[in-house]
Amino acid sequence: MKPTHHLDDATVISYSSGALPAALAVVASAHLERCATCRDRLLDADRIGGVLMQQQRVEPPTEEARSAMLARLDIEPAIAPEPPAGDMGEDHDPDRLPHALHPWFGHSMRALRWRRVAPGVQRIRATGIGGGDLMLLRIAPGSKLPLHSHGGSELTMILDGAYDDMLGHFGPGDVADLDGEILHQPVTSPGVPCICVAATDAPLKFSGWVARTLQPLFGF
Template identity: 35%
Template sequence: MTAIRHHIPEPMLAAYATGTLPHAFSVVVAAHISLSEESRAVVEAHETVGGLVLEDACAADVPVAMKTSVMAMLDDPIPETPSFHGSSPYPAPVMALLKGAEPRWKTLGMGVRQDILASDKHGSVRLLYIPPGQAVPDHGHNGLEMTLVLQGSFSDETGTFGVGDVEMADETLEHTPVAAPGSPCICLAATDARLRFNAFMPRLLQPIFRI
């Protein structure tokens, strides 16, 4: 695997460490740090600092009833949660959303496919499959888009992104990502707003494809 050149900015890694990121973006960060030792070290450092801050924080009194309720819950059985391991090209956080199954691809046209893994009022996260040499329609953004490459690579006006790289796109970027020749490009993408397509047909189909 080639070296990761495009990492997630530290403020977003810090937000992930404190649990304040929306779920869609948290999935992308979790998948990225499973591939990047550098970013994983940054997250672990912020988690360590957060633990030290909590240790030094002043204790607060809580009502007796609340304390009793919390202590009683310690005796409750711990529900079993399935554990998923990564399966190339999908890291463990992605396999967890897939529940260990293969993606359920839906065609977007021109060979491009997607599988929406999760969606709520704060954003959505999806897998994208782009055939070699195929371009994603020219578009801008109404919010933030994080795109993590899981297989292959793509290029746009800002550079080339390979496995483990993350492109951060906001309202200032309009681009036309093109998958490199060779293997298909598979990406994990999270957005908190709909994309802004420039061509008529993508705009017409956008409500159906929920992108």
């Protein structure tokens, strides 16, 4: 099944230029592995960026730009130009995590060691990522998450299962590219847990007072 929800244009451009925070770049990279549409868009952004650089006077890169370029080089090899068996093809191993997640969570979904953080919600948080917060979430089927918005940007990619919210139905390979303007309440589909990888560059903003009170305990 091919993804139907994709990276925002601004995210693709930021990824191309090396300006995307590291945690968000990992999720973007994981989606790019399984989405030919976004890989084509990234190639277009790279070409446009190359033309613009040629038109500008060549100057030594700033230390910040150099660090961003090096960070992207650490992530980009995980993006396969032609993923084996196509995008989410019949030979895709549902137990195997995207390559971009291997340095942070290992190779196998089956081998993950989850930590319960709320009723029906388990989490594994990456350490040492820098530039945002990166985590895997496993949410019980039929669960309704608290209504929330975002203090900054959030990228969430579905690895298994599905959820629905005001933006539509999100299944394996889909990515939710959200900013502070979006207020939503994901509801996971029945049957199997929804497993996703999520990255944020600022804490979530919960609407209900109970969720706000418990937020420091959950660490979202």
